[in-house]
Structures are given as C-alpha cells and as structure tokens.
Amino acid sequence: MVQSAIVVALVYWFINVLDQSFLSWQCLSRPIVVAPVVGLLLGDFHTGILMGASLEAIFMGISAIGGSIPADPLSATCISVAYSILTGADAETGIALALPIGTLMSSWNAMLTPIFASLAPYWENLCQKNIKAFTVQTLLFTTFVQPLVNTVVLFIAVAYGIEGLNAALAVLPAWVMTGLGAASSMMTAVGFAILVSMIWSNEVGIFFFVGYVLSSVTGLDSLKVAIIAAAIAITMFFGEKRHIDTKNAMANSSAATAVNDEEDFF
Amino acid sequence: MEKKQVTQEERKVLKSMFLRSHLVFTTFNMVKMEANAYTLTMAPAIESIYKDDPEEKREAYLRANQFFNTHAVPFSFIAGLNYAMEKQHHDNGSIDGTTINAIKTALMGPTAGMFDSLFFNCLRIIASGIAIGLCSQGNVLGTFLFILIYGVSQSVVKYLFVNWGYTFGTSFIDAVYNSGLMQALTKAAGVMGLMMIGFMTASTVNVPLNWTISIGETSVVVQDVLNSIFPGILGVGLLFLMVGAIKKGWRPTQLVLCILAFGLVGAFLGIF
Structure with missing residues (x-):
C-alpha cells in the first residue's frame, strides 16, 4: 500500500504543479487526463482510460468556484484509480473512499490559507526590491510549499488510513479552525483596500457603493454589473468630452479675439 | 485607429509574457489572488520599459502586484494592454498610474464572468463529451482530444490576446491622448474600476459573524440585525476601516496580522 500511496501522491503533486503552469487551469487536472496517467504508472493503462471516462462523467458538472471545492476531482481520481487497479474495486468504491480524504484535505488547507495569505505583503x-528573487521564490513556493500539505495528507491517508490525520486535527481546539476560516474570508478585504486607496477619488468614489449595492441587494453577476458600469462610464466619458470640447472652443475663440485686439491696437 | 508595427524587442517581450501568462495560479492567495502571477507576467514588460529608471520601475511593480482575479485567457489580454499602458506612461506620460490601475480593475470582473462561461462551462463540457465517448471504448485518443480542444485552444487564444491587447492598447491610448480626452478616460475608468471593486467586495469579502445575544427569553442574531440595516454592512465597513488605516500609514503586513488576530480572538470569544 505504501508503494502505491507514493505513486498516487507523486502524481497528485506533479499534476497539481503542471496544471498551474501549463495550458490552462483545470485542463490537465481533469479525471479524463489524470486517470490514464495513474493507470499507466500502476501498470493498467486500459482500466485507467475506462475509469477516466466514468470519473469525468461524474465530475463534469462539479466546478470549483471561489476556492471552495465540493469534492476535489484530482485527488478523488488519483485515489479511486489506484484502488481499482490494486484491489479490483469499482470506481464508486474508490470515490466513496476519496470523499472523506477530500474533506480532510480541505480542513488542513483551511488552516494554511490565512497563513499563505499573510505572505502577500512580503511578496x-x-x-x-528584487524581481529575480521574487521570480525564484514564487516559483519554488508554488511548486513545493503550496501543494505539500495536500500531497502529504493524501499519502498518509492512502498508506495508513485517515484516522491519524483526523486525530491530529481533533487536538486543535475548534475555535482555532473557526478563527482561521473567518480570517481567510476577511483577508480579501486587505487586497481590495490597497486597490481602493490607489484608485479612489472623491469625485467618483460614490460609484463604489453603486457596484456594491448591485451585487449585495440585487444579486446581479459580474457581467451584468459590468454592463451597467460601462454604460455609466461611457456616459461620463462623453459628458466630459463635451465639457473639454466646449472649453477648447472657448479658449480658441478668446485666443482669436486676443489676436484681433492686437491687430486693432497697431 | 491605425495598426501599429510591433518592433523586434516588443515581440520578444510579448512572447515572454505569453509564456509567463500560463502561471495564473502561482502563489494564489486570499489577499491578492492572482497578483503574483500577474507580476511575473508583467516582469518582462516592466524590465524592458523601465531599464534605466529604478524609481519608476518600483512603482510599476507595485501597480502590477495589486489584487487581480480573472479567467486565464483574458488574463493575457489585460497584461498585453497593461504593457501598452506602461509604455505610454513611460514614453510620453500620456496615462497616469491611477488610470492604469483603474482600467485593469475595470476589466477583470466582466472578463472573468464572460470567459468562465465560454471556456469552463461551455467548451470544457463539449470537450469532455467527446473525450468520454472515446475513452469509454478504451481509446486514449479521447484524452488527447480533450487536451487539444480545451487546453491547447486556450493557449492559442492567450497568444493572440496578449498581442492583440498590446496593439489595441497602444492605438487606443494614442487616439485618446491625441484628442485630449485622457482626463475623461481617467474619470470613466475610475467609475468603472470602483464599481467593479464594489461588486467584488460584496461578492467576496465576508465577515462570518455568528453571534447571538440572549436577553432574557429573546435572542438577537447580530448579523441579521446588521444586515437589515444594510446587506453586508460588515464587509464594506471592514474594507473602509482598512482604507482609513492605509491612509494613516499602516503597512499591509500589519493589516493582515490584525485580521488573523481578529479572526482567532473573535472565534475564541465565540462571535464567529
């Protein structure tokens, strides 16, 4: 079991890194791609392909939006394909096994999210100061540090079961988890606050609240709010244009009169 | 608007930006989301524009490293456009930093919605459908077709977008500047940028208060009372509290640590 756990964890880590740096998000990490790879590595390519089809059909409608993943398709695929090939179980058994592991991974992740977020000012x-160091450090961080916890949790869960990991989580008082979760849902306000303080002007600042109300009260999505915002912005642009044109026209005519005055004078 | 000729150096920068634009989720975090990936993508442009101006370069990096979040494909369009804006900013000062930030911010919200529906919710389903059909017969061609239809297509569009963003941005800003309308653009971009941040604040920032005050027999859920005054008042209050702190000279590190402490202390006291 330990050997296959290593394979599963390594594939998970590798695909995780590759998905963030090659082609596009959620392309190489889909079950249809991952399952054949795991199958190939564990010596049963054919089962991998077949399971890729059935797992993709299951996870096709599940999308990760806003960072909350109902069931992580990547880890679920790694686990269920490995189990099927090694124990002969079917895909559903593998997924049933993968779901608690996925939940466990997101609990461990929930602890790290605010800590990773705290690094934003450092970046x-x-x-x-030093873009070379920035490049090297962000790439190393995203390759080795960020997926590390998930990979280790996955490895331990597959190799030794999930009891130990749950026990380790249970040692923490409940308020620590709640507090970290609350902190990470408030963290984005820091990013917005820096941005607002950079582009704020008293003249147009009130439009922040227009956007805010459109979302919080009417619940419109981003595209619809953007259309309303664009309509206001374009109206404003042409209003301003007319103002500038009039100003220029006035400046021109007064310049012309000034010239005429001079001619009269001489 | 006339089409601008792209020089050898610009072509090199755009190619490098295209390759780097694949790193969309590098060090993704809750404070600034894709900001680090955006900085990595903008780095070739900033290095080539501000070669001999360390102070301006520092400011350009600060602009690049702000909150950013959109779909991976328009990401490269906005980066290409931003390259054009930074170049204009340096070459003739036609566009100021605030406007660059505002335009960037205005674009990320709508493009995210549009391209998520287009690629993630539409093209991916088509690609999966074709691939599942083939793979369920044991044909690995399905996997490769999936990568081709859903993955490679996005990469190709990204390549076109980064170049398109650059040429479009250059001619657009030239046209606006030459007709003396930059002031109008600054204002319009500010309106749109602020509206989109307002929108994103409402949909992203969440103060998960879970606090019930019991007075005798009745109990009051604080979050509900506050929301009945104005929906999500706590999120917007938190944001402006921090804008105020930044104006007073607080550093982002202090803000982040305060939030972390606030979350933990709040949870310990039982209000979250």
Whole structure:
C-alpha cells in the first residue's frame, strides 16, 4: 500500500504543479487526463482510460468556484484509480473512499490559507526590491510549499488510513479552525483596500457603493454589473468630452479675439 | 485607429509574457489572488520599459502586484494592454498610474464572468463529451482530444490576446491622448474600476459573524440585525476601516496580522 500511496501522491503533486503552469487551469487536472496517467504508472493503462471516462462523467458538472471545492476531482481520481487497479474495486468504491480524504484535505488547507495569505505583503515588497528573487521564490513556493500539505495528507491517508490525520486535527481546539476560516474570508478585504486607496477619488468614489449595492441587494453577476458600469462610464466619458470640447472652443475663440485686439491696437 | 508595427524587442517581450501568462495560479492567495502571477507576467514588460529608471520601475511593480482575479485567457489580454499602458506612461506620460490601475480593475470582473462561461462551462463540457465517448471504448485518443480542444485552444487564444491587447492598447491610448480626452478616460475608468471593486467586495469579502445575544427569553442574531440595516454592512465597513488605516500609514503586513488576530480572538470569544 505504501508503494502505491507514493505513486498516487507523486502524481497528485506533479499534476497539481503542471496544471498551474501549463495550458490552462483545470485542463490537465481533469479525471479524463489524470486517470490514464495513474493507470499507466500502476501498470493498467486500459482500466485507467475506462475509469477516466466514468470519473469525468461524474465530475463534469462539479466546478470549483471561489476556492471552495465540493469534492476535489484530482485527488478523488488519483485515489479511486489506484484502488481499482490494486484491489479490483469499482470506481464508486474508490470515490466513496476519496470523499472523506477530500474533506480532510480541505480542513488542513483551511488552516494554511490565512497563513499563505499573510505572505502577500512580503511578496509586494520583494517584487519591488528584487524581481529575480521574487521570480525564484514564487516559483519554488508554488511548486513545493503550496501543494505539500495536500500531497502529504493524501499519502498518509492512502498508506495508513485517515484516522491519524483526523486525530491530529481533533487536538486543535475548534475555535482555532473557526478563527482561521473567518480570517481567510476577511483577508480579501486587505487586497481590495490597497486597490481602493490607489484608485479612489472623491469625485467618483460614490460609484463604489453603486457596484456594491448591485451585487449585495440585487444579486446581479459580474457581467451584468459590468454592463451597467460601462454604460455609466461611457456616459461620463462623453459628458466630459463635451465639457473639454466646449472649453477648447472657448479658449480658441478668446485666443482669436486676443489676436484681433492686437491687430486693432497697431 | 491605425495598426501599429510591433518592433523586434516588443515581440520578444510579448512572447515572454505569453509564456509567463500560463502561471495564473502561482502563489494564489486570499489577499491578492492572482497578483503574483500577474507580476511575473508583467516582469518582462516592466524590465524592458523601465531599464534605466529604478524609481519608476518600483512603482510599476507595485501597480502590477495589486489584487487581480480573472479567467486565464483574458488574463493575457489585460497584461498585453497593461504593457501598452506602461509604455505610454513611460514614453510620453500620456496615462497616469491611477488610470492604469483603474482600467485593469475595470476589466477583470466582466472578463472573468464572460470567459468562465465560454471556456469552463461551455467548451470544457463539449470537450469532455467527446473525450468520454472515446475513452469509454478504451481509446486514449479521447484524452488527447480533450487536451487539444480545451487546453491547447486556450493557449492559442492567450497568444493572440496578449498581442492583440498590446496593439489595441497602444492605438487606443494614442487616439485618446491625441484628442485630449485622457482626463475623461481617467474619470470613466475610475467609475468603472470602483464599481467593479464594489461588486467584488460584496461578492467576496465576508465577515462570518455568528453571534447571538440572549436577553432574557429573546435572542438577537447580530448579523441579521446588521444586515437589515444594510446587506453586508460588515464587509464594506471592514474594507473602509482598512482604507482609513492605509491612509494613516499602516503597512499591509500589519493589516493582515490584525485580521488573523481578529479572526482567532473573535472565534475564541465565540462571535464567529
């Protein structure tokens, strides 16, 4: 079991890194791609392909939006394909096994999210001081540090079962988890606050609240809010244009009169 | 608008930006989301524009490293456009930093919605459908077709977009600047940028208060009371509290640590 756990964890890690740096998000990490790869590595390519089809059909409608993943298709695929090939179980058994592991991974992740978020000011400073160091460090971080916890959790869960990991989580008081979760859902406000303080002007600042109300009260999605925003912005642009044109026309005519005055004078 | 000739150096920069634009989720975090990936993508442009101006370069990196979040494909269009804007900013000062930030911010919301529906919710389903059919017969061609239809297509569009964003941005800003309308554009971009941040604040920032005050027999859910005053008042309050702190000279590190402490202390006291 330990040997296959290593394979599963390594594939998980490798695909995780590759998905973030090659082609596009959620392309190489889909079951239809991952399952044949796991199958090939565990010596049963054919089963991998067949399971890829059935797992993709199951996970096709599940999308990860806003960072909350109902069931992580990548880890579920790694686990269920490995189990099927090694124990002869069918895809459903594998997924049933993968679901608690997925939940466990997101609990461990929930602890790290605010800690990774706390690094944002460090990155902001580093990219201004030394872009080479920034490049190297962000790439190393995203390759080795960010997927590390998930990979280790996956390895332990497949190799030794999930009891130990659950016990380790249970040691933490409940308020620590709640607090970290609350902190990470408030963290984005820091990013927005920096951005708002950079583009705020008293003249148009009130439009922040227009956008806010459109979302929080009417629940419109981004594209619809953007259309309303564009309509206001374009109206404003042409209003301003007319103002500038009039100003220029007036400046021109007064310049012309000034010239005439001079001619009269001489 | 006339089409601008792209020089050898610009072509090199755009190619490098295209390759780097694949790193969309590098060090994705809750504070600035894709900001680091955006900085990595903008780095070739910034290095080539501000070669001999360390102070301006520092400011350009600070602009690049702000909150950013959109779909991977328009990501490269906005980066290409931003390259054009940074170049104009340096060459003739036609566009200021605030406008660059505002345009960038205005674009990320709508493009995210549009391209998520287009690629993730539409093209991916088509690609999966074809691939599942083939793979269920044991044909690995399905997997390769999936990568081709859903993955390679996005890469190709990204390549076109980064170049298109650059040429479009250059001619657009030239046209606006030459007709003396930059002031109008600044204002319009500010309106749209702020509206989109307002929208994103409402949909992203969440103060998960879970606090019930019991007074005798009745109990009051604080979150509900506050939301009945104005929906999501806590999120917007938190945001402006921090804008105020930044104006007073607080550093982002302090803000992040305060939030972390606030979350933990709040949870310990039982209000979350």
